[in-house]
Amino acid sequence: MIQDVRVSLYQRDVIAADGQNIRATRQTKKGNDARKSTGYDLVSLYSTKYGLTISQRAVDKKKHEAEAILEMIATLKLRNCILTWDAINTRAVTLEAVAVKALADFLVCLKDNQCELFDVIEESFSRLDVDKFQGEVLSSSRTSTEHGRIETKEISILSAEDILSTELKRKWPHVHSVIRVRTS
Structure with a gap:
């Protein structure tokens, strides 16, 4: 069962x-700073x-x-x-x-060290920004005053099913969602 x-x-x-x-916090026998x-x-x-x-x-x-x-x-x-x-x-x-x-x-x-996946995700969020994204989006935003400044965080979540090609889904089968956090 x-x-x-x-x-x-x-x-x-x-x-x-x-x-x-x-790194060491001492000097070497030759007098050099080992931290370097x-x-x-x-x-x-x-x-x-x-x-x-x-x-x-x-x-x-x-x-x-x-x-x-x-x-x-x-x-x-x-x-x-x-x-x-x-x-x-x-x-x-x-x-x-x-x-x-x-x-x-x-x-x-994720950064551009996984360039193919990164490019697809970046393009999807770009479409979202100009209201041309066709999939489901979960989003939220919050403004707070911490550390003496006003900060707004926007969080957007897209389904990997909506944005990844069949090839990328095969290569990254365990990715189900992608999240973007923007701070301003």
Whole structure:
């Protein structure tokens, strides 16, 4: 018997993945400031619910951050969690590991490092801005006065079903929605 298990958003843990370069805070034997030389990178998975780093890997270069995230996802029980990371790690293989293997969800950034997907999404939001978008749109806006300034945030959500081509849906099958946040 297959059960539809839905977990309240408030019960779910958000796991943030990020890499940081670690540098020395001392002088070398030659008197040089060691902070100016690059150290190694630590990639961490951080539980926002518990305030703990739940996994961490040392990698030799920033380009190995994505592989470290995949390794950590494979070793942890992340079912029903929501994983986040920066745009450099948004890759189809990572999203598949989250959705299929870990049975979790993701909310990730996208920049032009995934140019084909980025271009389609950017064009869709451009059509939305000039009222030529044909799909369903969820949107909201909020104005607040924080930190001594007035800030307006506009959030728009489009269905991936409405904007992605068949080819992009095959390449990115676990993307269901795209969200834009604009701040002014």
